[in-house]
Amino acid sequence: MGQNAGGGAGEFEIIAALRVLAGSPRSDLRVGSGDDAAVIDLGLGRLLLLSCDAQVEGVHFVTARIEPDRLGRRAAAGALSDIAAMGGHATHGLVSIIAPQRMAATVIEAVQRGIAAEMTRWGAAIVGGNLCRGPALSIELSVLGEVRSTDLLTRAGAREGDRLLVSGRLGAAAAGLRLASDAGLVVSTAARAEAVAAHERPAPRLDVARAIVRAGGATAAIDLSDGLAADLGHLLTASGVGAWIDAGRLPIAGSTIEVAQALGIDPLDLALHGGEDYELLLTAPAESVAALCAAVAGGSDVELTEIGEVRARGAGIRLGLTDGERALDPIGYRHF
Amino acid sequence: MGQNAGGGAGEFEIIAALRVLAGSPRSDLRVGSGDDAAVIDLGLGRLLLLSCDAQVEGVHFVTARIEPDRLGRRAAAGALSDIAAMGGHATHGLVSIIAPQRMAATVIEAVQRGIAAEMTRWGAAIVGGNLCRGPALSIELSVLGEVRSTDLLTRAGAREGDRLLVSGRLGAAAAGLRLASDAGLVVSTAARAEAVAAHERPAPRLDVARAIVRAGGATAAIDLSDGLAADLGHLLTASGVGAWIDAGRLPIAGSTIEVAQALGIDPLDLALHGGEDYELLLTAPAESVAALCAAVAGGSDVELTEIGEVRARGAGIRLGLTDGERALDPIGYRHF
DSSP states (O other): OGGGGOSOHHHHHHHHHHHHTOBSOOTTEEEOBTBSSEEEEEETTEEEEEEEEEEEBTTTBOGGGSOHHHHHHHHHHHHHHHHHHTTOEEEEEEEEEEEOTTSOHHHHHHHHHHHHHHHHHTTOEEEEEEEEEOSSOEEEEEEEEEEEGGGOOOSSOOOTTOEEEEESOBSHHHHHHHHHHOTTOOOOHHHHHHHHHHHHSOOOOHHHHHHHHHHOOOOEEEEOSSOHHHHHHHHHHHHTOEEEEEGGGOOBOHHHHHHHHHHTSOHHHHHHHOOOOOOEEEEEOHHHHHHHHHHHHHHSSSOEEEEEEEEOGGGOEEEEETTEEEEOOOOOOOOO | OGGGGOSOHHHHHHHHHHHHTOBSOOTTEEEOBTBSSEEEEEETTEEEEEEEEEEEBTTTBOGGGSOHHHHHHHHHHHHHHHHHHTTOEEEEEEEEEEEOTTSOHHHHHHHHHHHHHHHHHTTOEEEEEEEEEOSSOEEEEEEEEEEEGGGOOOSSOOOTTOEEEEESOBSHHHHHHHHHHOTTOOOOHHHHHHHHHHHHSOOOOHHHHHHHHHHOOOOEEEEOSSOHHHHHHHHHHHHTOEEEEEGGGOOBOHHHHHHHHHHTSOHHHHHHHOOOOOOEEEEEOHHHHHHHHHHHHHHSSSOEEEEEEEEOGGGOEEEEETTEEEEOOOOOOOOO
């Protein structure tokens, strides 16, 4: 949710302004704007999670280059990922589609089918929606989730000395976006398949979240929508800490490396600043790491990798390289 | 929610398809797609209401002709109105804005301020949102509400013999839209002020809903977003009944009459088919009408007017005129 607000400073000022103009104060609001999902206290230890995500033609995707059902799946994954980042499970969704008049009903139906398939996969019901015309295809999802009060993960709990862990592999979605944008890039068939799948069918890590919550010990979490550097920056800001990342331990996807080579850029750029991986980044004290890794390996298709540690606030983000270390700017994909 | 899906048959087919592809079935879903808001059972007699509404530049408004804060208020009113139609009160909202790159941050902030002001007025908190760029300004609101299980109003409860009641006055928002679209229309200053206010600052009838629920007796309700004829059609379809409306009893706004005269059209056209009045249409047995009217007069700025009655299904919608009666087509504003 917050992340989709993207990178530009102007945008964050606006989001900050929205936080000030937040309507009526309500005593049941546990977490408002500024985390992956809003958290509303339903009482009796139950928390309601609320998140939204938008996918806009020409900004997040190019219609001609993606099958409409995959577009639907991608839109759903973005909103479901926010629920995962809070340690929750998804329950219900609202779908709002703006579609150009020229667009065939079959295309819109395929988008809806993709959304429904992804929601069904995670046990969530689509309970309503909107459809109206407009200049470009836009898919907007609001997803509800639930989490027990004791299981809630936010961005704000990281403590100095905690380890940084990330699920899955990094940069493949950004690599897939580059392949979709430049038909001339030459990479292996396997790399193309991996990157295109990551871009078109990102997997919200609700299974990873369930395993993390079951294992216990995690102190903070965020999902990677803007890229590791930017989203780590959000988590550190919310927690009031800094971090050190070991570049050599980053689980960079094989396709990321191949696409970066074809582009003549450093794979680290895609792994650190490429958006829409939708992996989970979390922090936990050293003594919880083994149990967390075992739980995730047993409860999902992916693994957790330890990539660094939480440092004191003044440290900023430091990136350890084979030949020294440097400051890492928390920047990602900029919408504005 | 459902209403914003608008008029075209193609659209309703798509919405119907979405209902089939509704993700996982869930036992806590009391009402899904096809009413003003989705209804989720929270247990202990508490129902969660969930609705969304989109306002798109060039479709629902023309940016140059409306102040951005009023645009925000209007967007909020549309989603809040759905909560009113279920007999509920609004609690929380998510705001998603798509804005062109050329748009100044101050304009976006003004939109947000308008949304926040309208939400605050009804005690609802804005708990999160999204901002991204796109080809045209689009404002999407998801609003949560709550209603006691015993107070829930749906579209589906109308029974033959029930009276039809509507809040406020009809057609002024459509009249305001015509004035905004045609600077050459000549009407009185008072009529212009009324119509422009109805168009730019529609009032969600949450206070009317509260009064209705307190009085008791209402059997079904819907809010007027597509126009009386279309929304009555939705209510009748959901309830499996027909209706008779007395044209002479319709509370047509004074501005509607003046604008219709200036346009050379029948004021009934605007009152019956003009969208975005956001009044409530309800049904109740004859013996409840007096108490409902008294409660609404005492609890809000507007009055309820009895405009007709519920008939058997086969009757369709009949419109009684001074010189006879005719069938009324349940059509409203068409997005597609």
